[in-house]
Amino acid sequence: MRHWLVKTEPDAFSLDDLRRESPALWDGVRNYQARNFLREMQLGDVVLIQHSSCKVPAVVGLAVVSELALPDPTASDPEHKGFDPRQVADIDAGKPPRWIAPRLSYLRPLRTTLPIARLKARPELADSHLVRRARLSVMPLSESEAACIASLADDTLLP
DNA sequence: GCCAACGTTGGC
DNA sequence: GCCAACGTTGGC
Numbered sequence: 001m002r003h004w005l006v007k008t009e010p011d012a013f014s015l016d017d018l019r020r021e022s023p024a025l026w027d028g029v030r031n032y033q034a035r036n037f038l039r040e041m042q043l044g045d046v047v048l049i050q051h052s053s054c055k056v057p058a059v060v061g062l063a064v065v066s067e068l069a070l071p072d073p074t075a076s077d078p079e080h081k082g083f084d085p086r087q088v089a090d091i092d093a094g095k096p097p098r099w100i101a102p103r104l105s106y107l108r109p110l111r112t113t114l115p116i117a118r119l120k121a122r123p124e125l126a127d128s129h130l131v132r133r134a135r136l137s138v139m140p141l142s143e144s145e146a147a148c149i150a151s152l153a154d155d156t157l158l159p
Numbered sequence: 160g161c162c163a164a165c166g167t168t169g170g171c
Numbered sequence: 172g173c174c175a176a177c178g179t180t181g182g183c
Binding site: 007009031052053054057116117120134135136137 | 179180181182183
């Protein structure tokens with residue numbers, strides 16, 4: 001079982017929104033590195049939800065991967081902001097969809113929410129994607145990184 | 160709202 | 172295939 005971290009803007013879709021709408025399609029990813037990580041997700045993997053572009057950016061809760069990478073419907077919708085005509089072309093050509101979305105099921109809030117600033121200060125996380133890769137919206141956590149976060153959050157990070 | 164750190168686009 | 176211009180993300 002792997003741990004992942006995903007970012008979401010709470011004004012658009014918060015952890016509470018996920019709780020109410022669980023399970024929810026995690027759509028809208030339009031970055032190839034993030035997409036590749038979405039492809040690697042396995043059923044039962046635990047996903048840390050991080051609120052971004054808000055007052056206190058922080059890891060706030062947990063979800064679990066409950067359905068694997070589906071074609072992202074928002075990429076096929078011309079009315080949608082994330083529309084990408086190449087998605088339609090891929091599907092018409094019988095190719096794997098360019099943009100995908102897993103389904104995530106709400107688990108729980110962290111007992112202790114973890115502001116990003118606090119995580120960035122931790123030497124154990126200095127080499128993590130979280131600290132090193134700006135703007136990446138989906139990333140894996142190593143076992144040691146997950147253990148560090150589990151300790152800080154006073155949570156097992158287990159389903 | 161600023162701006163650094165990216166990723167993407169398109170002319171050549 | 173290079174790279175300048177441009178757009179976006181997201182912490183601060």
